[in-house]
Amino acid sequence: MVVVFTGGTGGTKLVQGLQQVVAPEELTVIVNTGDDIEWWGLFVSPDIDSVLYGMAGLLSTERGWGVEGDSFRCLERMKRLGQAPWFSLGDLDLATHLTRTAMLRAGKPLGEATAELAAKMGIRARVLPMSDDRVSTMLDTAKDTLTFQEYFVRERHQVKVHTVRFEGAERARPAPGVLESVAAADAIVLAPSNPVTSIGPMLAVPGILDALRTAKASIAAVSPIVGGAAVSGPAGELMKMMGWPSTIAGVARAYEDFLDVLIADRADEVEASHLNSKTLRVVCTSTIMKSMDDKRALARFALDACATPQITGFAGD
Amino acid sequence: MVVVFTGGTGGTKLVQGLQQVVAPEELTVIVNTGDDIEWWGLFVSPDIDSVLYGMAGLLSTERGWGVEGDSFRCLERMKRLGQAPWFSLGDLDLATHLTRTAMLRAGKPLGEATAELAAKMGIRARVLPMSDDRVSTMLDTAKDTLTFQEYFVRERHQVKVHTVRFEGAERARPAPGVLESVAAADAIVLAPSNPVTSIGPMLAVPGILDALRTAKASIAAVSPIVGGAAVSGPAGELMKMMGWPSTIAGVARAYEDFLDVLIADRADEVEASHLNSKTLRVVCTSTIMKSMDDKRALARFALDACATPQITGFAGD
Numbered sequence: 001m002v003v004v005f006t007g008g009t010g011g012t013k014l015v016q017g018l019q020q021v022v023a024p025e026e027l028t029v030i031v032n033t034g035d036d037i038e039w040w041g042l043f044v045s046p047d048i049d050s051v052l053y054g055m056a057g058l059l060s061t062e063r064g065w066g067v068e069g070d071s072f073r074c075l076e077r078m079k080r081l082g083q084a085p086w087f088s089l090g091d092l093d094l095a096t097h098l099t100r101t102a103m104l105r106a107g108k109p110l111g112e113a114t115a116e117l118a119a120k121m122g123i124r125a126r127v128l129p130m131s132d133d134r135v136s137t138m139l140d141t142a143k144d145t146l147t148f149q150e151y152f153v154r155e156r157h158q159v160k161v162h163t164v165r166f167e168g169a170e171r172a173r174p175a176p177g178v179l180e181s182v183a184a185a186d187a188i189v190l191a192p193s194n195p196v197t198s199i200g201p202m203l204a205v206p207g208i209l210d211a212l213r214t215a216k217a218s219i220a221a222v223s224p225i226v227g228g229a230a231v232s233g234p235a236g237e238l239m240k241m242m243g244w245p246s247t248i249a250g251v252a253r254a255y256e257d258f259l260d261v262l263i264a265d266r267a268d269e270v271e272a273s274h275l276n277s278k279t280l281r282v283v284c285t286s287t288i289m290k291s292m293d294d295k296r297a298l299a300r301f302a303l304d305a306c307a308t309p310q311i312t313g314f315a316g317d
Numbered sequence: 318m319v320v321v322f323t324g325g326t327g328g329t330k331l332v333q334g335l336q337q338v339v340a341p342e343e344l345t346v347i348v349n350t351g352d353d354i355e356w357w358g359l360f361v362s363p364d365i366d367s368v369l370y371g372m373a374g375l376l377s378t379e380r381g382w383g384v385e386g387d388s389f390r391c392l393e394r395m396k397r398l399g400q401a402p403w404f405s406l407g408d409l410d411l412a413t414h415l416t417r418t419a420m421l422r423a424g425k426p427l428g429e430a431t432a433e434l435a436a437k438m439g440i441r442a443r444v445l446p447m448s449d450d451r452v453s454t455m456l457d458t459a460k461d462t463l464t465f466q467e468y469f470v471r472e473r474h475q476v477k478v479h480t481v482r483f484e485g486a487e488r489a490r491p492a493p494g495v496l497e498s499v500a501a502a503d504a505i506v507l508a509p510s511n512p513v514t515s516i517g518p519m520l521a522v523p524g525i526l527d528a529l530r531t532a533k534a535s536i537a538a539v540s541p542i543v544g545g546a547a548v549s550g551p552a553g554e555l556m557k558m559m560g561w562p563s564t565i566a567g568v569a570r571a572y573e574d575f576l577d578v579l580i581a582d583r584a585d586e587v588e589a590s591h592l593n594s595k596t597l598r599v600v601c602t603s604t605i606m607k608s609m610d611d612k613r614a615l616a617r618f619a620l621d622a623c624a625t626p627q628i629t630g631f632a633g634d
Binding site for chain 2 (some may be wrong): 021040041042055067070073074076077080082083091092094095096098099101102105117120313
């Protein structure tokens with residue numbers, strides 16, 4: 001049994017790789033929902049959607065979000081009707097949000113709605129939201145308190161962040177299946193997602209951090225930081241804001257409570273050798289996933305890293 | 318002040334004509350909402366939408382509903398996600414339903430939501446729903462009890478109807494402006510809509526029938542029946558079900574409580590001359606609206622008919 005924790009774009013690539021090398025009934029994907037937003041009156045779960053589209057082969061490779069070949073005719077008309085224009089939903093994409101919203105309004109929990117959507121899209125692996133309860137990542141910034149989408153999409157993460165909070169997290173329960181799959185896992189992988197705003201909300205849901213601490217499986221994280229900077233997005237800035245270095249050492253710091261293996265890019269081999277220790281094994285490989293081969297290779301590497309018994313000394317690949 | 322009562326497709330053509338010959342601040346359009354349907358979790362008001370699109374120059378002339386040049390990509394995807402396929406919402410059309418639904422869910426009454434949508438579409442005349450309250454036209458049929466859209470769209474009105482009921486009508490109040498505009502009107506026109514399921518729901522809202530009975534203005538109805546049959550849709554069948562002839566006499570019967578002038582098509586001149594009486598003037602003209610000129614001419618004819626003092630004898634044009 002393999003469990004992967006992921007956020008959106010970057011993490012989805014590794015999930016696609018895992019999907020190629022792990023039997024679907026052996027794979028559980030646990031997804032951040034702190035980015036969820038109500039938009040046009042619809043419940044939008046951007047990270048879940050990226051994972052679903054990615055696993056269903058529908059994800060736009062060009063945009064990294066939404067459906068390949070989607071159009072934006074409804075969006076254009078929404079702008080004419082006076083809707084704020086900064087968050088885009090495609091015409092095909094809308095069907096997902098409409099279907100999810102109808103299910104949620106009918107009283108179905110997000111986990112069940114996600115499972116139904118996944119099944120309709122032909123996905124056989126298990127995709128779980130971190131929680132059925134609403135958790136909202138809120139950023140107190142120089143400008144205002146912003147939701148994650150306001151910060152990330154509207155402000156293009158060009159505003160200084162003072163604090164990140166996960167509103168509702170303290171009352172949220174892990175979605176059914178989350179704690180169980182972590183406990184039963186033979187390998188647990190943290191995808192190369194933003195440690196603060198993608199993995200952070202999941203660790204803030206009471207019970208998940210403890211489940212990781214006590215998991216029998218080895219836990220490997222793929223660093224979203226390569227060569228001292230985030231591969232994409234504001235991970236570096238947000239890690240600094242947390243008081244962590246924006247390096248692979250910062251990633252190790254973010255996950256220090258439970259991490260067994262840090263998978264760093266070869267660009268960070270020198271720092272990796274310094275960071276390698278008795279309690280944290282740091283291994284290097286190519287972590288930039290451009291092709292499906294890259295995704296598959298990194299997924300295999302991560303699983304191998306989890307399977308390898310804890311050893312001292314630099315492992316490499 | 319001109320008030321027009323209308324349903325969807327057919328009535329919208331006359332509304333378009335009135336829009337050409339009446340100043341916008343002088344025109345109030347009161348629209349049936351008994352056909353409203355919740356679809357994909359959205360509040361859809363098909364008759365209001367036809368009127369709005371018709372008045373905004375957006376209506377598909379080919380389909381008679383929805384937006385000209387619309388696409389159905391979201392619909393195709395909704396089918397893939399398992400949604401019932403029989404009711405079509407276009408990608409551009411969706412923006413209207415999303416915007417309305419968001420307003421209603423935020424607690425705005427339908428009348429205000431309609432006014433906002435109309436303003437965004439550049440419509441300066443007043444468009445009012447018959448009521449802010451939910452009234453559902455229900456048809457007890459040989460098959461089952463159906464909503465209007467199930468009967469009309471899904472079953473293509475090919476099922477025998479036993480009774481028509483307007484669920485919620487007894488508790489509904491006319492929308493703000495409805496009774497006032499009827500009382501203040503100088504001319505009141507009933508568009509060539511289905512007397513049973515388009516005009517009928519409006520007359521079932523307590524207060525509206527009385528307002529028509531006591532209106533100071535003359536009330537003219539354009540017959541939706543031409544040559545003994547409905548121009549489109551199931552008006553003839555439904556009138557028979559009501560025990561009325563499916564002729565212009567049946568239309569006169571449907572509106573006998575308040576009608577001053579019945580505008581019939583020239584195809585019905587003989588019956589019109591029989592029907593003409595001291596209490597009901599029946600006048601004939603061409604009522605089939607193919608071009609904007611036709612629509613304008615019929616609108617002018619209807620206004621003239623309202624303006625002409627009650628006279629005995631066949632008026633014609």
